[in-house]
Amino acid sequence: xxxxxxxxxxxxxxxxxxVAIWKWIANDDSCGICRMPFDASCSExxxxxxxxxxxxxxxxxCYHEHCIKKWINSQQTNKLCPMCRQxxxxxx
Amino acid sequence: xxNLFSFKEATNRSTTGGDPNKPTxxxxxxxxxxxxDLNELQLPGTCKVIHPDPNNLLDFNLTFTPDxxxxxxxxxxxxxxxxxxxxxxxxxxxxxxxxxxxxIDLEGNVCLNILREDWxxxxxxxxxxxxxxxxxxxxxxxxxxxxxxxxxxxNNKRTFEQNVAQSMRGGNVGSVSFDRVLTHHR
Numbered sequence: 001x002x003x004x005x006x007x008x009x010x011x012x013x014x015x016x017x018x019v020a021i022w023k024w025i026a027n028d029d030s031c032g033i034c035r036m037p038f039d040a041s042c043s044e045x046x047x048x049x050x051x052x053x054x055x056x057x058x059x060x061x062c063y064h065e066h067c068i069k070k071w072i073n074s075q076q077t078n079k080l081c082p083m084c085r086q087x088x089x090x091x092x
Numbered sequence: 093x094x095n096l097f098s099f100k101e102a103t104n105r106s107t108t109g110g111d112p113n114k115p116t117x118x119x120x121x122x123x124x125x126x127x128x129d130l131n132e133l134q135l136p137g138t139c140k141v142i143h144p145d146p147n148n149l150l151d152f153n154l155t156f157t158p159d160x161x162x163x164x165x166x167x168x169x170x171x172x173x174x175x176x177x178x179x180x181x182x183x184x185x186x187x188x189x190x191x192x193x194x195x196i197d198l199e200g201n202v203c204l205n206i207l208r209e210d211w212x213x214x215x216x217x218x219x220x221x222x223x224x225x226x227x228x229x230x231x232x233x234x235x236x237x238x239x240x241x242x243x244x245x246x247n248n249k250r251t252f253e254q255n256v257a258q259s260m261r262g263g264n265v266g267s268v269s270f271d272r273v274l275t276h277h278r
Contacts, residue, residue, distance in 0.1 A: 032213075035129075071212075071213050083214050
């Protein structure tokens with residue numbers, strides 16, 4: 001059958017579904033604060049992805065945005081990275 | 093066609109009130125985190141974690157039987173109460189016995205930097221337990237909760253050792269009587 005049609009496919013695509021996978025770019029697999037994987041949501045959230053993004057610090061450490069913001073906002077004076085105690089500055 | 097976003101919206105609509113992105117299950121973030129901490133505990137044989145109520149992971153006891161240092165031969169029981177804000181707030185740790193230690197007061201409050209000012213949410217139950225072990229290997233006279241004990245440790249190590257031994261037998265140091273914490277009779 002295939003030989004007889006000289007490499008020409010005798011089918012027609014009616015429809016196809018594209019599938020994509022995504023993964024956060026981070027220096028670690030999981031958030032040091034909640035210990036949940038970055039590709040899952042923080043333990044306060046239900047859906048991973050845009051609803052629960054990952055924030056990078058200038059010190060190279062990453063956390064779920066919700067986790068690190070909760071920690072930074074709870075600190076009165078020094079807003080430090082919980083991993084390395086350098087001043088926390090998030091990379092935009 | 094199944095559409096993830098319409099699915100999401102439908103689920104959002106079905107949950108009444110509150111933030112739609114919040115989990116509906118009763119497992120709180122603190123419980124999730126403590127579960128991970130407990131599963132990853134790597135403790136020496138001198139430590140044992142016991143849950144008096146297996147349904148409540150947030151309250152547990154640590155039994156510590158030092159195998160070195162001045163407190164060898166004693167068995168110390170600490171209660172851990174993990175707050176709902178954990179890991180954004182540290183666990184509350186108390187010594188359940190009245191013991192003679194420069195960094196533990198007579199009510200059982202523990203002076204350990206990572207339980208107070210130096211707590212960070214990346215720390216774990218494991219780290220806290222290692223902090224406690226360290227306090228018994230190296231009592232710290234510079235940061236005391238029991239000032240009398242710290243003074244003795246600073247000025248006369250020999251007397252301090254005798255006081256520790258005396259207190260662990262359930263004896264008095266000065267006018268204060270202490271709980272007997274020895275694991276066996278001598």
